[in-house]
Amino acid sequence: MIRPSKVRIIARFELVSAVRRPSYLVMTFGLPLFLGLITALPTVLQRQIVADEVTRTVHWGLVDTDDILSLDYGRLDLSTLEFLVLEDEEAARERIGAGDIEGYFVVPADYLDEGRVFSYQRTGRPPFDVGAATSARSLEHLLVQRLLLGEVAWSLAQRIQKPLDLEHFEIDDSGALREVEDRGLEIIARLLVPIVLAALLLMALMTTSGYLVQAIAVEKENKVVEVLLSSADPDEILTGKLFGLGAAGFLQFAAWSSLFIMGLTWMAGLLGELSVGIPWRALAVAPVFFIVGYFFVGSLMLATGSLGNSATESQKFTMVWGLLCLMPMLMLTVLMAEPHGVLAQVFTYIPFTAPLTIILRMALDPAGVPWWEVTGALAMLGLSTWLSIRLGARLFRVGLLITGSWPGFRSVWRQSRLR
Amino acid sequence: MSELAFEDVHKSYGDFHALRGISLEVRRGEVFGLLGPNGAGKTTLIRIALDIIRADRGVVTLFGRALDRDDLDRVTYLPEERGLYQRQRVIDVLTYFAQLKGLSRVEAMRRAGLWLEKVGLAGHERDRVDRLSKGMGQKVQIASTLLPEPDLCVLDEPFSGLDPVNVQLVKDLIVERRDRGQATILSTHMMNQVDALCDRVAMVDRGDLVVYGETEEVRRAHSRGEVRVRLAQGELPEVVGARPAERTRDGAWLVPLDDGVAADVYLQRLMAAGAAVNHFERVLVPIEQVFLDVVGRDAA
Numbered sequence: 155m156i157r158p159s160k161v162r163i164i165a166r167f168e169l170v171s172a173v174r175r176p177s178y179l180v181m182t183f184g185l186p187l188f189l190g191l192i193t194a195l196p197t198v199l200q201r202q203i204v205a206d207e208v209t210r211t212v213h214w215g216l217v218d219t220d221d222i223l224s225l226d227y228g229r230l231d232l233s234t235l236e237f238l239v240l241e242d243e244e245a246a247r248e249r250i251g252a253g254d255i256e257g258y259f260v261v262p263a264d265y266l267d268e269g270r271v272f273s274y275q276r277t278g279r280p281p282f283d284v285g286a287a288t289s290a291r292s293l294e295h296l297l298v299q300r301l302l303l304g305e306v307a308w309s310l311a312q313r314i315q316k317p318l319d320l321e322h323f324e325i326d327d328s329g330a331l332r333e334v335e336d337r338g339l340e341i342i343a344r345l346l347v348p349i350v351l352a353a354l355l356l357m358a359l360m361t362t363s364g365y366l367v368q369a370i371a372v373e374k375e376n377k378v379v380e381v382l383l384s385s386a387d388p389d390e391i392l393t394g395k396l397f398g399l400g401a402a403g404f405l406q407f408a409a410w411s412s413l414f415i416m417g418l419t420w421m422a423g424l425l426g427e428l429s430v431g432i433p434w435r436a437l438a439v440a441p442v443f444f445i446v447g448y449f450f451v452g453s454l455m456l457a458t459g460s461l462g463n464s465a466t467e468s469q470k471f472t473m474v475w476g477l478l479c480l481m482p483m484l485m486l487t488v489l490m491a492e493p494h495g496v497l498a499q500v501f502t503y504i505p506f507t508a509p510l511t512i513i514l515r516m517a518l519d520p521a522g523v524p525w526w527e528v529t530g531a532l533a534m535l536g537l538s539t540w541l542s543i544r545l546g547a548r549l550f551r552v553g554l555l556i557t558g559s560w561p562g563f564r565s566v567w568r569q570s571r572l573r
Numbered sequence: 574m575s576e577l578a579f580e581d582v583h584k585s586y587g588d589f590h591a592l593r594g595i596s597l598e599v600r601r602g603e604v605f606g607l608l609g610p611n612g613a614g615k616t617t618l619i620r621i622a623l624d625i626i627r628a629d630r631g632v633v634t635l636f637g638r639a640l641d642r643d644d645l646d647r648v649t650y651l652p653e654e655r656g657l658y659q660r661q662r663v664i665d666v667l668t669y670f671a672q673l674k675g676l677s678r679v680e681a682m683r684r685a686g687l688w689l690e691k692v693g694l695a696g697h698e699r700d701r702v703d704r705l706s707k708g709m710g711q712k713v714q715i716a717s718t719l720l721p722e723p724d725l726c727v728l729d730e731p732f733s734g735l736d737p738v739n740v741q742l743v744k745d746l747i748v749e750r751r752d753r754g755q756a757t758i759l760s761t762h763m764m765n766q767v768d769a770l771c772d773r774v775a776m777v778d779r780g781d782l783v784v785y786g787e788t789e790e791v792r793r794a795h796s797r798g799e800v801r802v803r804l805a806q807g808e809l810p811e812v813v814g815a816r817p818a819e820r821t822r823d824g825a826w827l828v829p830l831d832d833g834v835a836a837d838v839y840l841q842r843l844m845a846a847g848a849a850v851n852h853f854e855r856v857l858v859p860i861e862q863v864f865l866d867v868v869g870r871d872a873a
Contacts, residue, residue, distance in 0.1 A: 163669070163672045164673075170665075171658075171661065171665075373658075376656065376657065376659060377655045377656045378655075378656055378658055380620075380650065380652045381650060381652060381717075382673070383625045384623040384625065385645065385646070385673035
């Protein structure tokens, strides 16, 4: 019979010990803030630079040798580009020398036959030259316009110039339509959000389980475990540790998720009202899956970790659980391509892969995961957690007392049944 | 009344018999020496007493009734070396272990302060354990074990790493416990401390209880029939039943008696021979000698 008072004391001690560690504080708050800063700063700076470049008026020269474009000499104002239509190349070079223009185009007399246009610009211009690109695009438009003038109807000329103006819509299960603006950016955001969220969940699970393994290995090395065992049952120690370090891990996950959502919201605003759907449903179930998943993996980690004689040996024993939890990340491309495919469905019901898979699926397509799948996955995970805690407690009892050479799995199992 | 009793306790790990029919008891208010060579079964016995492992066979009673987890709040254990969280503050470790023994947080903090002062570590409350010297760490561990003022405590090598002044400090703390009627199990290889402190002893060897009883009785039973004689004047006369005597530095004589000759018979013969006997005592071998005789013989 587990005594709640002992569990509470152990849990409190483990929680306070964990959150006081500098490494925990750095991992929980320092790392996300640092990552946020190194992501945000360049974004802000680049955005400012690009905005300045885009709004700046570009001055470019144009020499139409055979008057193909039928333009009057002088200035041709095209929003952020101003073409200076010049008589000949000599005049253009003079204007470059005077700093009136940054470069110029020459449309030669044989343009209609050859299609060649010559571009000249001042040396030392940047490799990604917004001015040159804008002026080239504008010249292309001008040429198409002039070539079609009088040959086809005006509306057809317009279509030839811009044959595709895509507008995106989504249709849900009820048949309702939703217009999606700027599909490309939304797809990137939609892929990014579930991946980051799943990665955060995995990191929190692994970090917290790592704390468990480290804690028990240190206690065995220090012989503290014998003092603990003289005061509390192995089941009480296991439960207390799971709760205490689980709370520390949950705080970490909550801090990461909050910072991520804050960052995402800010970035979305920054990138021009990008319609990034924050996967609220996935975020709502994530804590539940974190807690149950943590108890499942944590109890196995603690039990197998207790079999080692040192932190290194314990980590070796527990590595297999970590790898099993990593499976959804290894199969990420398949899950992203088919979030409700066979693999995703199977992973949903395997306790090691369920937390990550369900969060990933719900973030990718919230409406595509029916409630019974979520509860089914949770039920399966809950059942496995109950079994793993029972099995874990047995192994833990034996593992705590193993010192010296490894007695073998058969012997450990036999002892776990005998006590 | 016994605080802890083992009756015909057996424990095996596979084919290895760690304990073979051990029966002994630890009484209230006594210092009980649990002795034996490495791997003899002492730790197994201690672990069974603390309900860390269960005996295969036999009966264990704690405070007069079958082992109950709640009764273990009245028992504390100091393992041999270490046993502390190295990266924690002294006050946190003391408070944590005391709380696990049923003390409230406030009471645990209060007693932690008192005990640190008692062991000469006042002002080290906020120090990290791994920053303390070995001796200081050992004193923190002793404070942690005695702080809950348990009715029974198990001290495994409590003098390890301590200088003579601190050895005396720990001995005084053990004697204080005896005076308060609390039982202490002392497991140590420092046999002189067993002679000085233990009321009764048990010696375990290869899972068997090979020596058990009052310390004085055990020493007497293993003594070789040697007497110490001090004369008021003159030389020691030669009498029947004794082998050649050896003079000690303080002027006394150590006389080995022949087998079957009782000490009082030798004294009568000595006085009949005209010796002016000032002091006469039977020499008891120290526990260390008993250990060497019993365990050393088996090992040989």
